Amino acid sequence: MMGIRIRRSHRWEPWLVGASLAPLIVMYLAFMGLPIAWTVIRSFTGPQGTGLGNYLEMFRSPFLLQSFRNSIWVSAWSAAIGTALALPSAMAIRRSPKREAFTVFCNTVNNFSGVPLAFAFIVIMGTQGAITILLRRHLGLELDIYSSTGLMILYVYFQVPLGILSIYPALDVLGRDLLEASRTLGASDGRFWLKVGFPLLLPTVSGTGCLLFANAMGAYATAYALNTNSNLVPIRISSLVAGDVFLDFDLACAMSTALLAITLSVTFLGMRARVRSQGSSPGGNLLDISNPRWSAPVLLGTLAFLLLPVLSTVLHSLSSSWGATVLPDGLSLRWYRELIGDPRFRWAVLRSVGVSALSVGLASAVLLPPMVLSRCFYPRLYRGIERASIVPLVVPPVVTSVGLLILYSPTPIGGTIWLLTPVYSVMCVPFVARGISSALEGMNLREIMEAALSFGMGPLKALVQVVLPNIKGGLASGALMGFSVLMGEFVLGNLLVGTRFETLQIYLFSKRGAGGHLASAMVTVHFLVCGTLSAMAWWSLKGSRSGIRDREIESAGCGGKVRQLIRRWRHAAY
Structure with a gap:
């Protein structure tokens, strides 16, 4: 035992760490860093030479400006609604004894986006969808899934689970010792939440809203699968580089650079807000001992909202036919065999x-x-x-x-x-x-x-x-x-x-x-x-x-x- 030599530092450490880091750096540069850098550089070039011509063309085009307005509008509203729904849902899940199962479910639904999500909503909210039929028969309402309202519903759907997963870990900042100290000083629980609880959560909530906004600004597959003619920035960019009629890589680079600047700026603000909210209370989590009456209804409502498209799609896949009725006419495995x-x-x-x-x-x-x-x-x-x-x-x-x-x-x-x-x-x-x-x-x-x-x-x-x-x-x-x-x-x-x-x-x-x-x-x-x-x-x-x-x-x-x-x-x- 005494012959063992203990070495706390090694001369080869820098070389070994550098060699192990080289493949990661090369992969990042080759397939993300250089493409982004070249996109930014290319945005300042064109047939007219180097300058701001692509950006001037972008700002002079009412159609392209409308795509930015549409993207910002749907991103802002979906982020606000998604955050407002995610906060009570995350608090209800944190109180639930089945919190791990709910977290896994939210993580699964978070990946249920893009083309599958668009198809699922078309099934239940399309022309002959079950929800469309119910609204038409009982309320006299016509809901068009291909409209801006329908697109907003889809965006809110994939924003909610991401918001829950973003807010959930930050709820540990609410320690029960804070509530006990507030009660000792004679404050009511309502005043505690108004003066202490919600101000502590505000950086997390605002940071989550920023992250959801950036997530919606860059979303492409859901809107594209729902309606390939949607006038949103990601769809316009794709049409400029992979369209069948009009290709303009220089203009696409300018739009991509503008989109990147927006998403990075908003993400940076969100991350700064979340950093201010980091920390945990040594007195245990307040939500572990608090179980208000609204917790169970909120949890059930969240599950219903997230499960409805999934269950409807599963039922539709098992139905032999489903026409102008609320429920299918029969069940069959024909579609899976096909x-x-x-x-x-x-x-x-x-x-x-x-x-x-x-x-x-x-x-x-x-x-x-x-x-x-x-x-x-x-x-x-x-x-x-x-x-x-x-x-x-x-x-x-x-x-x-x-x-x-x-x-x-x-x-x-x-x-x-x-x-x-x-x-x-x-x-x-x-x-x-x-x-x-x-x-x-x-x-x-x-x-x-x-x-x-x-x-x-x-x-x-x-x-x-x-x-x-x-x-x-x-x-x-x-x-x-x-x-x-x-x-x-x-x-x-x-x-x-x-x-x-x-x-x-x-x-x-x-x-x-x-x-x-x-x-x-x-x-x-x-x-x-x-x-x-x-x-x-x-x-x-x-x-x-x-x-x-x-x-x-x-x-x-x-x-x-x-x-x-x-x-x-x-x-x-x-």
């Missing part, structure tokens, strides 16, 4: 699974070494990687696609899976990074690595045999979440490769005129896949966290050999 019997569907599923799995694997391989090594040796660099991993979430995919088309369309990888795979890898980086980060929380990674290195293990061997087994739950959780998101991705696939590599979402969009029953079956399959992946990701992450919360390394989820290695290292060191 769907499975379609070779195009099977190949589309295989393509989506293949490219999603390949992309998630690439993102995991590129992210894992630099995150682990930087956390061990350079914590500041680790925090920088965490912040950089969020960037793909705040950049609208339609903006990235413009630069990608300009840069890579003339190359051999243009329009192929070899372009789509690394672009998808960048897109799922935030989810994989979050899974790894959650697994690393609470682990004394430096001590584990020092023990392994001091007993003769190389850095890569220590990473594979010591660290990886202890974070596999978090890594699996992030990978499953990234896989679920990529299975529902439509924008990049449609603009970069289109029907040349038909994924599940592109196949679903191509079948929009084939019949509502078949589309409902496809949407149901998609929702079941997303739900299963979300549940698996949640339980993987939960298992990973439960294994690393203890203070002692011996109880940190490490295997027996690792615990023995750390004991020997500690004994030799101390």
